[in-house]
Amino acid sequence: MKSLDEIRNEIDAIDAQMRVLFEQRMDCIQAVAEYKYSNHGNIFDQSREEKMLEKNLIQLKNKNYGKEYERFLHEILVSSKAYQKDWIQKKEIDERGK
């Protein structure tokens, strides 16, 4: 049986990998925000979100984690839209001040 320290070291290593992936995803979200700002696009795209959730939930191997994985994906979507909203609002304020 692994010790608690060993398990926590594994968690730390996974958190580090997830941080890298999170930053990569947010770099894409930044690019999407810039595209939407230039093209006056809607921040929220329901059909895209439904497909993203469905595709990932189907591929989840351990279905015991389904509820929490769905919650996790929802949180990602909430953060993603909050970031885009803040960035676009700031951009609009900056542009108006010019």
Ligand SMILES: C=C(O[C@@H]1C=C(C(=O)O)C=C[C@H]1O)C(=O)O
């Ligand atoms: C990133 C986008 O903006 C929103 C956020 C999404 C996401 O984080 O995956 C998906 C759809 C949109 O509601 C997008 O339109 O692609």
